[in-house]
Amino acid sequence: MSEERKYWVPALDKADRVLSMIAQEPGENKLIDLSNRLxxxxxSMFSLLQTMEALQWVKKSSKDTYALGTAIATLGSSIIQKFDLHDAFQSEAIAARDRLQETIQLAKRMDDYILYMGKVEALTPVRLLSEPGMRLPVHATALGKVMLAQLPExxxxxxxxxxxLLPMTAFTIKDREALFIQLKQIKEQGYALDDQEAVVGFRCVASPVFNQAQEVIAAxxxxxxLHQWETKAAETQQEISRLALRLSEQSQ
Structure with a gap:
């Protein structure tokens, strides 16, 4: 048994898996769905959900489906408030949003998930579901891949x-070696793309934010x-790279 697993608590591992699925699909799964899919x-699932509901980690709807509860939102909010780049992002991203007329997002990596920390929404009828506090798998997002690419193999x-690798859509990378090859390319070019890998019908470009020690701290x-991407791809990549550079300079 590895040192990392020596003091592993299986119940917490299960709770983490449950919370992750509920976060990705809020209001979609009942107890039996979570039990079968996980x-x-x-x-055991009944006991987990009962406990988490009492702690307000999750809440059950009138249709018996589950979403994240107020306790999780409070914890996520406390992280966001203490994150140094949050205020700078809100200020800098507005100009980028106005130039592109598209939504701009900020995220931090937490192991193999990303945590959305900030969002400046475009005034369009199409609204992204990536709210601050939401988590998504690193390998399925441009944000996650561009941060992961900065780390050692x-x-x-x-x-x-x-x-x-677990897919989020039919376009998500499903093979570890294919992911690793792409990460090497991302490290060289300085940005990452997500081609419908997290949400079908959407493309995304992300750039990393570094601290003074040149460690990646966010993206x-x-x-x-897709129809917007065809005409805005180059402009968007350049805008996001410039935004990441400005935030990196402010974190020095």
Missing amino acids: EINKS SEWLRLYPQTE VSCSMP
Whole structure:
């Protein structure tokens, strides 16, 4: 048994998996759905959900489906408030949003997930679901891939011991080696793309934000529908790279 797993608490691991699925699909899954999809028996799932509901980690709707609760929102909010780049992002991203007329996002990596920290919404009928506090898998997002690409390959292997990756859409990278090849390309070019890998019908470009020690601390991105991407791709990549550079300079 590895040192990392020596003091592992299986119940917490299950709770984390449940919360992750609920965060990705709020209001979509009932107890039986979560039990079947996560392969956790109904009795254990019932106990987990009852406990998490009492702690306000999750809330159950009138249709018996689950969403994240107020306690999780409070925790996420406290992280966001203490994140140094949040105020700078809100200020800088507005100008980028206005030039592109598209939504701009800020995220931080937490192991193999990204946590959305900020969002400046475009005034369009199409609204992205990536609210601050929401988590998505690193390998399925441009934000996640561009942050992961800055790390040593040993960290990639630690985060992805399995060769198969869970897809979010039919376009998500499903093979670890294919992901690693793409990460090397991302490191060279300085930005990452997400081609309908997180949300079907949307493309995204992201660039990394560095601190004074040249460690990646966050990433910024812009997402848009496919028909918009065809005419805005180059402009958007340049705008997001400039935004990331300005935020990096402010974190020095």
